[in-house]
Amino acid sequence: MDLKQLITEIEQEIAAAEIKGQEQLEAFRIAYLGSKNKLKDLYKELKSVPNELKKEVGQAINALKTLAEDKFNEAAEANSKKSSGNLSKFDLSRPAEEIEIGARHPLAVVRNEIIEIFSRIGFSVSEGPEIEDDWHNFSALNFPPEHPARDMQDTFFIQKGDDEMALRTHTSSVQVRVMEGEEPPIRTISPGRVYRNEAISARAHCFFHQVEGLYIDTDVSFADLKQTLLYFAKEMFGEKAEIRLRPSYFPFTEPSAEVDVSCTICNGDGCNVCKYTGFLEILGCGMVDPNVLEACGIDSKKYAGFAFGMGVERIAQLKYRVNDLRLYSENDVRFLEQFKSAY
Ligand SMILES: [Zn+2]
Numbered sequence: 001m002d003l004k005q006l007i008t009e010i011e012q013e014i015a016a017a018e019i020k021g022q023e024q025l026e027a028f029r030i031a032y033l034g035s036k037n038k039l040k041d042l043y044k045e046l047k048s049v050p051n052e053l054k055k056e057v058g059q060a061i062n063a064l065k066t067l068a069e070d071k072f073n074e075a076a077e078a079n080s081k082k083s084s085g086n087l088s089k090f091d092l093s094r095p096a097e098e099i100e101i102g103a104r105h106p107l108a109v110v111r112n113e114i115i116e117i118f119s120r121i122g123f124s125v126s127e128g129p130e131i132e133d134d135w136h137n138f139s140a141l142n143f144p145p146e147h148p149a150r151d152m153q154d155t156f157f158i159q160k161g162d163d164e165m166a167l168r169t170h171t172s173s174v175q176v177r178v179m180e181g182e183e184p185p186i187r188t189i190s191p192g193r194v195y196r197n198e199a200i201s202a203r204a205h206c207f208f209h210q211v212e213g214l215y216i217d218t219d220v221s222f223a224d225l226k227q228t229l230l231y232f233a234k235e236m237f238g239e240k241a242e243i244r245l246r247p248s249y250f251p252f253t254e255p256s257a258e259v260d261v262s263c264t265i266c267n268g269d270g271c272n273v274c275k276y277t278g279f280l281e282i283l284g285c286g287m288v289d290p291n292v293l294e295a296c297g298i299d300s301k302k303y304a305g306f307a308f309g310m311g312v313e314r315i316a317q318l319k320y321r322v323n324d325l326r327l328y329s330e331n332d333v334r335f336l337e338q339f340k341s342a343y
Contacts, residue, residue: 003045007060010038014068019075028075032068039065103340107209107328110316111191114211117235118189121228123213126188128174130195131158131165136173140180140295141252154197156206167195170309172252175214179296184303185217191312202324209312214288216298216305222255222287225306229285233261236315240267244279253286253307264318280318283310 014032019025031038042061049057104112115125128136143150156167174190191211198204215224226245233241241264245257261282263274270276285308290300313325320339322328327335 003042003049003057004060006045007042007057007064010042010064011067014064014071017071019071019079022079025072025075025079028068029072033072037068039068101340103336105328105336106316106320106322106339107312109339110319111209111211111312113236114232114310114312114315115189115191117232118211118213120235121231122187123215124188126174126178126190127192128168128171128177128190130168130193131160132168132173133163133165136176137166137168137170140176140292141172142289142291142295143251147251156195156197168192169196170194171210171212172307172309175212175307176292176296178214179216179293179298184298184305185215186305187215187217189213200326202326205313205325205329207329208325210309211312212307212309214305214307216288216293216303218303220287220304220306222306225285225287225308228306229259229283229308233282237261237264237318242268245285248284248286250284250286252289252292254289256284256286259283259285259308261318265321282314282318283308285309 017028019028030036039061042064046054046058046061119125137155138150139145155169158165158167171190171192171194174192175188178186178188178190189211190213192209193207194210195207196204198206200206213228215228226243230243233243240262242262244260246260248256248258250256259282260279262268263271263278263280265271265273266278268278270278274280285306288305288307293300293303293305313328316322316328317325
């Protein structure tokens, strides 16, 4: 077929093409502008055109291409005007769909609150490894080898080469590291996850979270400890909160005490949550045993200190009335969503 005739035919075809709507627009694009369009065949034919005519025919094909592009652009513009006409049916001023924002885990909320309460009176935050050696988890804390106190905490041991390591049973190990590395005065809390080899139930878990506190200076007394804990109880549980201390035993403190807070439910009058005692156990504390100070390179004749430790789960349980420890690690969204309003 004569190339010139073909060009004329396509020219008429383009001019006559009716483009209504998106589908026809796309069909036109494929036919005249797509990767296998009709004009490409014309360009191929151009090779066989005698040299003296090449320029003229080439320009004619280029003109076809411009014609197709113009027609396409015109139709596309008309088309988009039409569809924006449809858009105006929608109310663009309406607020967008609500974005779901996750909630902080209740343990993170409580941990952060504990950190904040102590940071207000000058406690820094210290962290340490969860896999510990015997020295930092036991020996430096006055747990000699074979000492029965080691049985107080069921431990997960890990063999690492010739060394026996353990998943830390308390964050007191972090306090040992701080005492070894810093000169008093020391005022720090160590929040973190700890592990105990216990059967999982509503009341016990193989891991939980602690915040332990340590204050060492030249003139630290048991009265300072008691006042610090009373401040904490009032900040955490409200102005009416009272504390009471009961004598206890820990290897790393002497004297040692368990601390109870007045029942957050009955305010001390007695209810089934506090088993009609009016008090709930919240933490353990004491004056740092001089053996511990000496083991960590601190002169126990010059310095004294107090330490305390609490379970984050226990505080959260009292604050949110959660009575099953397992709920904290099951990641049930129905449980976690309830803490959205907490900060
Ligand atoms: Zn009560």
